[in-house]
Amino acid sequence: MRSFTNLEASIGRVPGRIVTRLGAIDFGRGSEALYRDQLPGLLTELSHRARVQSITASSAIEGVVVSDVDRAERIINRRAAVLRTRSEQELAGYRDAQDYLFQQDWRPLNAGLLLHVHRLLFAHTAAPGGAFKSQDNLVVDRSPDGTSTVRFKPVAAALTSFAVDDLISRYRDAHRSGEHHPALLDGLFVLDLLVIHPFEDGNGRVARALTNALLMDHGYNVGRYVSLEQSVAESADAYYQALLDSTHGWHEGAADPWPWLEYFTGMIAEAYAVFADRAAAAKTPGTKQERIRVHILRHAPATFRLADVRTAVPGVSDQTIRLVLEQLKVEGSVRADGTGRAATWTRTSVV
Structure with missing residues (x-):
């Protein structure tokens, strides 16, 4: 669609800081095979955790929250x-959509x-899914006082089907040409899809689910092991x-894609850095x-939760984490604030 009309003009000159990130992303992709060979058990565990985090985080961004953590995990x-x-x-709908794509x-594409992905999102609800919007829509910010500000105006409903087909066609042609980095093209696809806003509801969730699938289709599998949706949730304002x-x-073909692509590539590069740290x-x-013990005393934030460890x-x-925490508590190295899942721990000394 619009971002793909003249790629040489829009992303032909890549800013240096993004070139560096793309290098880190490619280095991370190159390390994946090594981790699969050396740490298969770790990757299985990370994939289970990332799946839960991705489903809960992407849903929570849209206000879909199951506050009982145990209940949410049973659903997932x-x-x-x-x-x-x-x-x-x-929540179950996003689970089904992500599992299908994974x-x-x-x-x-x-x-x-x-x-189909949209249909899966709403398959467990009474709301219709699996159809493009039938009425024009606006993306707005709503303030606490009830006022709203238009963020942007999506493509008209009457043009949605054409816009989606055109975006997919241009995206596939761009990848076949091999002239631009795959991560940049994937980022542009997500940007244009969100601006088209093809559905009455669920646009963000469809785009985030597809982000993982598109990256994996080009060999960037980090979203299997580190939740990109969690990263978005933690940086929602920047997103x-x-x-x-x-x-x-x-709409006029004059947009600057680099603010979005800087965020998008930064998110992927950071995910690979986290992946490497965990490995x-x-x-x-x-x-x-x-x-x-080493992690808590040397690397953990000053205040953390058991889940962070x-x-x-x-x-x-x-159980092993709690045992170490209790030992450190007796030593005076950490203190507990609260009990149960909601408890936080504060480091009082560093070795």
Whole structure:
């Protein structure tokens, strides 16, 4: 679509800082095979965690929250026989959409795939899914006082089907040419899809689910092991600002794609850095307790949760983490604030 009309003009000259990120992304992709050979158990564990984080985070961005963590995990792992609320239904829908894109041969990329992913998102609800919007829509910001500001005006409903087909055709042609970095083309596809805004609801979730699929289709599998959706949720303001900055003048073909592409490539590069850190932690010599202890005292934030340690030091049980925390608490190295899942821990000394 618009971003693909003249690629040489829009992304022919890549800013130096983004060139550096693309190098880090390609280096990370090159390391994936090594990790698969040396740490298959770690990758299995990371993929399970990333799946849960991605489904909950992408849903939460849209206000779909199941506050009971155990209940949410039962839904994600298909152990809940009944979905009690609309949020539970939509959480299950994102689960189905992501699992389809991760586990099935979803190719080729076409309008039918987008419609199928959207249908899966709403399959457990009474809302219709699997159809493009029938009325024009606006993307707005709503303030606490009830006022709203138009963020951007999407493509008209009457032009949506054409716009989607045109975007996919131009995107596929751009990849076949081999003239531009795949991550940049994937980022442009997501940008244009969000500006087209082809559905009445669920546009962000469809775009985020497809982000992982498109990257994996070109060999960038980090989204399997580190949740990109979680990264978006943790940087939501920057995410929306980057999109806003790259939509000005889009309809006229005068938009600047680099604010969005800088955010997009930064997110992927950071995910690869996290992936490498977790792999390195798994290969660190010493017992599991020693690895946990080193992480808490030398690498963890000043205040953290048990779940943060679990994510940073793969391959250890919560019971082992709690044992080390209690030892450090007795030593006076950490203190606990609260109890249970909501508890936070604060480091009081560093070794």
